[in-house]
Amino acid sequence: AQSVAQPEDQVNVAEGNPLTVKCTYSVSGNPYLFWYVQYPNRGLQFLLKYITGDNLVKGSYGFEAEFNKSQTSFHLKKPSALVSDSALYFCAVRAPPNDYKLSFGAGTTVTVRA
Amino acid sequence: GAGVSQSPSNKVTEKGKDVELRCDPISGHTALYWYRQSLGQGLEFLIYFQGNSAPDKSGLPSDRFSAERTGGSVSTLTIQRTQQEDSAVYLCASSFSGIPEEQYFGPGTRLTVT
Numbered sequence: 764a765q766s767v768a769q770p771e772d773q774v775n776v777a778e779g780n781p782l783t784v785k786c787t788y789s790v791s792g793n794p795y796l797f798w799y800v801q802y803p804n805r806g807l808q809f810l811l812k813y814i815t816g817d818n819l820v821k822g823s824y825g826f827e828a829e830f831n832k833s834q835t836s837f838h839l840k841k842p843s844a845l846v847s848d849s850a851l852y853f854c855a856v857r858a859p860p861n862d863y864k865l866s867f868g869a870g871t872t873v874t875v876r877a
Numbered sequence: 878g879a880g881v882s883q884s885p886s887n888k889v890t891e892k893g894k895d896v897e898l899r900c901d902p903i904s905g906h907t908a909l910y911w912y913r914q915s916l917g918q919g920l921e922f923l924i925y926f927q928g929n930s931a932p933d934k935s936g937l938p939s940d941r942f943s944a945e946r947t948g949g950s951v952s953t954l955t956i957q958r959t960q961q962e963d964s965a966v967y968l969c970a971s972s973f974s975g976i977p978e979e980q981y982f983g984p985g986t987r988l989t990v991t
Contacts, residue, residue: 797979806881806968807982853920863908863927864936865980867920 765790765858769868782844786837786854795857796837802850844875881983889989898954898986902971915965959990
């Protein structure tokens with residue numbers, strides 16, 4: 764079975780500081796990894812994905828994530844956080860045999876203070 | 878272009894009543910998914926439709942839940958004899974066919990069972 768863990772319920776950072784949201788996964792095959800963001804009263808928005816290739820993936824709004832196979836991690840990063848980045852972030856994984864199912868982490872609430 | 882739309886945005890119903898939730902996927906997307914987002918439960922997969930193939934209903938929590946997808950486009954999720962534990966946000970997503978493709982989510986329907 765596939766699963767995702769987001770060890771931090773909340774992350775608080777000051778605007779302009781680096782932001783990291785942690786994610787680790789467990790799958791039996793090669794994972795496809797995704798990050799989504801959910802703003803208040805909005806649906807989930809796709810940020811970025813890792814399928815294969817370069818371990819560093821760049822996505823929307825200046826976010827990037829690094830796939831680390833040995834540590835089974837896919838941490839989301841942004842070099843300089845904005846107040847508008849405050850939202851709920853979800854890491855998700857798809858893997859064989861049910862490749863189409865997204866398994867989500869519990870989510871991490873990010874608060875960026877001015 | 879238009880994204881995934883869902884209706885109603887909010888639904889309040891009495892325990893024991895049936896409800897229907899609707900999803901209009903992005904035009905051209907052959908895959909459609911339903912998820913449920915509950916407080917303290919995160920996001921859970923409910924059902925998956927791909928083209929004309931038989932849907933994967935393995936995530937449906939009970940036989941009170943059913944879903945249809947007519948003409949390969951619009952989908953309806955029906956919950957019969959609603960219970961208070963059915964209260965949640967029901968999210969629909971769609972994607973192009975192909976396993977690595979990211980899913981695009983609608984804004985969700987917030988269901989409250991009183």
